[in-house]
Amino acid sequence: MEWKRKDLIGLEYLSKEEIEVILQVADSFKDVSTRSVKKVPALRGKTVVNLFFEPSTRTRTSFELAAKRLSADVLGFDVSSSSVSKGETIVDTAKNIEAMKVDCFIVRHSISGAPEIISKNVSSSVINAGDGCHEHPTQALLDLFTVKEKFGKIEGIKISIIGDILHSRVARSNIWGFKKLGAEVIVCGPPPLIPKDIEKTGVEVTYDIEKAIEKADIIYLLRLQRERQKENFLPSLKEYSFLYGIDEKRYEKIKSKAFLMHPGPMNRGIEIKSEVANQDKSLILNQVTNGIAVRMAVLYLVIGRKI
Amino acid sequence: MERKIICKEEIEKILKEISKKIEKEIGIKDTVIVGIKRRGAILADRINKNFSKKIPVGYLDITFYRDDFSKIGAHPVVGTTEILFNIDDKKVILVDDVLYTGRTIRAALDALIDLGRPKFVKLFVLVDRGHRELPISPDFVGKKVNVKENEMVEVRLKEIDKKDEVVVVKKWNGKGKTL
Numbered sequence: 001m002e003w004k005r006k007d008l009i010g011l012e013y014l015s016k017e018e019i020e021v022i023l024q025v026a027d028s029f030k031d032v033s034t035r036s037v038k039k040v041p042a043l044r045g046k047t048v049v050n051l052f053f054e055p056s057t058r059t060r061t062s063f064e065l066a067a068k069r070l071s072a073d074v075l076g077f078d079v080s081s082s083s084v085s086k087g088e089t090i091v092d093t094a095k096n097i098e099a100m101k102v103d104c105f106i107v108r109h110s111i112s113g114a115p116e117i118i119s120k121n122v123s124s125s126v127i128n129a130g131d132g133c134h135e136h137p138t139q140a141l142l143d144l145f146t147v148k149e150k151f152g153k154i155e156g157i158k159i160s161i162i163g164d165i166l167h168s169r170v171a172r173s174n175i176w177g178f179k180k181l182g183a184e185v186i187v188c189g190p191p192p193l194i195p196k197d198i199e200k201t202g203v204e205v206t207y208d209i210e211k212a213i214e215k216a217d218i219i220y221l222l223r224l225q226r227e228r229q230k231e232n233f234l235p236s237l238k239e240y241s242f243l244y245g246i247d248e249k250r251y252e253k254i255k256s257k258a259f260l261m262h263p264g265p266m267n268r269g270i271e272i273k274s275e276v277a278n279q280d281k282s283l284i285l286n287q288v289t290n291g292i293a294v295r296m297a298v299l300y301l302v303i304g305r306k307i
Numbered sequence: 308m309e310r311k312i313i314c315k316e317e318i319e320k321i322l323k324e325i326s327k328k329i330e331k332e333i334g335i336k337d338t339v340i341v342g343i344k345r346r347g348a349i350l351a352d353r354i355n356k357n358f359s360k361k362i363p364v365g366y367l368d369i370t371f372y373r374d375d376f377s378k379i380g381a382h383p384v385v386g387t388t389e390i391l392f393n394i395d396d397k398k399v400i401l402v403d404d405v406l407y408t409g410r411t412i413r414a415a416l417d418a419l420i421d422l423g424r425p426k427f428v429k430l431f432v433l434v435d436r437g438h439r440e441l442p443i444s445p446d447f448v449g450k451k452v453n454v455k456e457n458e459m460v461e462v463r464l465k466e467i468d469k470k471d472e473v474v475v476v477k478k479w480n481g482k483g484k485t486l
Contacts, residue, residue, distance in 0.1 A: 003381055025385055042376060291383065304381025
């Protein structure tokens, strides 16, 4: 299969085969980061711009390292000191930077659809690094990669995604990705934070975390944003932690048969107890490591696409 | 249209002789053998079997080191480099099937140097077909052949092609390797 897409906006738009190609290419990039010279010249002479309109440490660092390990030049774009604060539109900002001849934008924005709007207005590649409540495709790809690495396959794996499904772009991308590759997806959380009609995507819904744990090979915890309590989605964080957090007792059940994942940053003490996060059934740091390889693969494919 | 230039028996003979020659001239102590994927990797394995004692063997995938990325785009199917030993101060025998422009070897040398600092690198190719575009020359050659630029040398090995032979194919068929 030839890679033809200019952009990566969401897993909703990718076929099963395309997702598999990304995972396969990522596999060949993984060992680059373990060498003493952590660099290959694949994207030498290409320029990648980090266009982050929303704060991010992990994703931004991960993309930057991925681009650098491919020998691309990386430009960081600081929104607070940019002309965006002077009222320039995102499309104008992107077009102006593109006029300086860059090859790829990595876009994060708090508004769903912002990366797609930019992608339609520039001829450079655009990679969505998280937009509003829409998608965070590279996060889901690295999650798929991590599960595949652990289990040798995705098909037939049962994954329970627990937490604020309603506001989570990570959950959305993961539902698309895992469903397309044949996994069974269960979503679990407080009823106000589970979107209506989500069953239509083919997932199973439960409000009982014990059930979600019992059935799954992977327990995927989402970050609970503290603002949700102020917005009246939750009566109290303590109650959430009691009903949906992973403590030692729940970890004991997970330990014998399943693994824990989390997209970070973790709220220790809310969705996960501090002691549990560091246990050996946690794949959280594997996810971070694999993020580099997966992002290298995405950059390599979209920038090197057949035109 | 294709014509055979090396037969199965001859391939075997070449590999036996080259193994002897390497063992005599370089020795197998502190020597490692690295094949360029895919057919160079198979040849490396076969040469290794002929040595009096097996030496570490590795396989190099040079996809990310090619210099024609902007021209031909990303390869959706890429392999992995599998060199599970330290190449620092080792004598490296680099193995490929056909030597043509020299660009593959240039890329392979870059890839190797990123893995460490070998004592030296010697190159073995089964077929040298000339038309070099870079100043690269092999240290061990199976067979030198004169082939026109619009012809293609195809090495077939039974591990992936079901039989052992080297043929010259009249025209680019679009499927053959271009590097």
